[in-house]
Amino acid sequence: MRVLIIGAGLAGPCLAHALRRHGHDAELFERDTAVDARAQGYRIHINGDGGTALRKWLPPEAYEQALATSCKPGGGVSVTGPDLRKFTEIELPPDVAGITVDRLTLRRIMLRDLTEVTRFGAGFFRYELLDDQTVRVFLTDGSTAEGDLLVATDGANSGVRRQLLPDFPVTVQDTQLIYGRTPLTAQARRLTPAPALEGFLGVLGPDGRRLALAAQRFRQNPADFGLPAADDYLMWGVTAPADVYGPGFFELGAEDLLKLAATTLADWDPSLRALIGLGDPDYLVPASIQTSERPKLGPPRPVTLVGDAAHPMVPAGISAGVAVHDAGLLASHLVSGAPLLEAVRSYESEMLDYGFAAVARSSRGYQ
Numbered sequence: 001m002r003v004l005i006i007g008a009g010l011a012g013p014c015l016a017h018a019l020r021r022h023g024h025d026a027e028l029f030e031r032d033t034a035v036d037a038r039a040q041g042y043r044i045h046i047n048g049d050g051g052t053a054l055r056k057w058l059p060p061e062a063y064e065q066a067l068a069t070s071c072k073p074g075g076g077v078s079v080t081g082p083d084l085r086k087f088t089e090i091e092l093p094p095d096v097a098g099i100t101v102d103r104l105t106l107r108r109i110m111l112r113d114l115t116e117v118t119r120f121g122a123g124f125f126r127y128e129l130l131d132d133q134t135v136r137v138f139l140t141d142g143s144t145a146e147g148d149l150l151v152a153t154d155g156a157n158s159g160v161r162r163q164l165l166p167d168f169p170v171t172v173q174d175t176q177l178i179y180g181r182t183p184l185t186a187q188a189r190r191l192t193p194a195p196a197l198e199g200f201l202g203v204l205g206p207d208g209r210r211l212a213l214a215a216q217r218f219r220q221n222p223a224d225f226g227l228p229a230a231d232d233y234l235m236w237g238v239t240a241p242a243d244v245y246g247p248g249f250f251e252l253g254a255e256d257l258l259k260l261a262a263t264t265l266a267d268w269d270p271s272l273r274a275l276i277g278l279g280d281p282d283y284l285v286p287a288s289i290q291t292s293e294r295p296k297l298g299p300p301r302p303v304t305l306v307g308d309a310a311h312p313m314v315p316a317g318i319s320a321g322v323a324v325h326d327a328g329l330l331a332s333h334l335v336s337g338a339p340l341l342e343a344v345r346s347y348e349s350e351m352l353d354y355g356f357a358a359v360a361r362s363s364r365g366y367q
């Protein structure tokens, strides 16, 4: 079987490993020109099901490296108010345990053994179904590829999904988010509230403004495994109603985004504004917040969706785990020996149940 995978984020490389371990051909097509072409070095928690999928489907050495370079274990999730007076730890369900990693490091580890089958700078343009039940994909570099199955792991704004399910119900929320990171220098450590150094801290304002803070403290430096060295950092996300960020938000340059994030918290505890002000302009990302509704299942086709492409959800620390879990679920159906379209159908019904339960959970968690 030859599987064409669009998107070399988290789910795509995991799926490629799983299929190749079972003797199938998998090719990855990634729009970015390189693994580190954009600022993507943020800390990410992969929940229990996602961690289990990584352990099961990655080559053992890659999984060991992912674990060794993950974040030092520490505290859980706490919340506080803008004055940082009282911190409350939230009790989490058991399936939250998983691994917390630097996303770029994990992708580097997963992609290092896939160099020969990964094509960077080859974005998805469109696909067509062929008479012999196979599929041809047209890529933005002008090339085409043919396979038995096309899998979309191209994230929340999936181009494959737009063609497959043009009416897919996505809702863009009226809040926007600026993600960034601050190097964990001695000064930044002094400014960082303890629960954010050890775990994840949500600072909740009364007017829709929110700040997420969490330190990535590498257990072992990725350089120990022949990867580019990485230093500890504090990841943050400043959320505000869209009218606070104003029109033109997505066109802002890095310095302006950094200033906007800091001034948005101007009336909060001064340490928070200072921490944001020390942010690294190379890692600023403006984002919208989306959620989605379960679509109806059409007749099975040799095209399917995985991860954020299948079920965009609001940020609540579970979508990455769900994406990797989906990849493992699809792999297990594809290698089961069932006819291809039957395997795709079984995967899709399980994935939709699991994925949209997670969408509902993420909306509740976000509230």
Ligand SMILES: Cc1cc2nc3c(=O)[nH]c(=O)nc-3n(C[C@H](O)[C@H](O)[C@H](O)COP(=O)(O)OP(=O)(O)OC[C@H]3O[C@@H](n4cnc5c(N)ncnc54)[C@H](O)[C@@H]3O)c2cc1C
Pocket (backbone or CB within 6 Å): 006, 007, 008, 009, 010, 011, 012, 029, 030, 031, 032, 042, 043, 044, 045, 046, 047, 122, 123, 124, 125, 153, 154, 155, 156, 158, 159, 179, 285, 287, 306, 307, 308, 309, 315, 316, 317, 318, 319, 320, 321, 322, 323
């Ligand atoms: C700053 C930040 C922090 C986050 N923290 C967490 C967290 O702690 N826990 C959590 O669960 N989730 C978190 N998330 C969300 C998480 O990153 C996603 O849910 C997860 O990465 C989804 O994985 P995926 O493989 O489905 O898609 P992605 O990881 O988004 O990968 C999609 C890939 O497809 C590529 N692509 C897009 N379009 C095309 C195209 N047309 N052609 C080819 N390639 C294309 C993209 O470049 C990308 O490489 C965070 C997100 C951000 C931005």
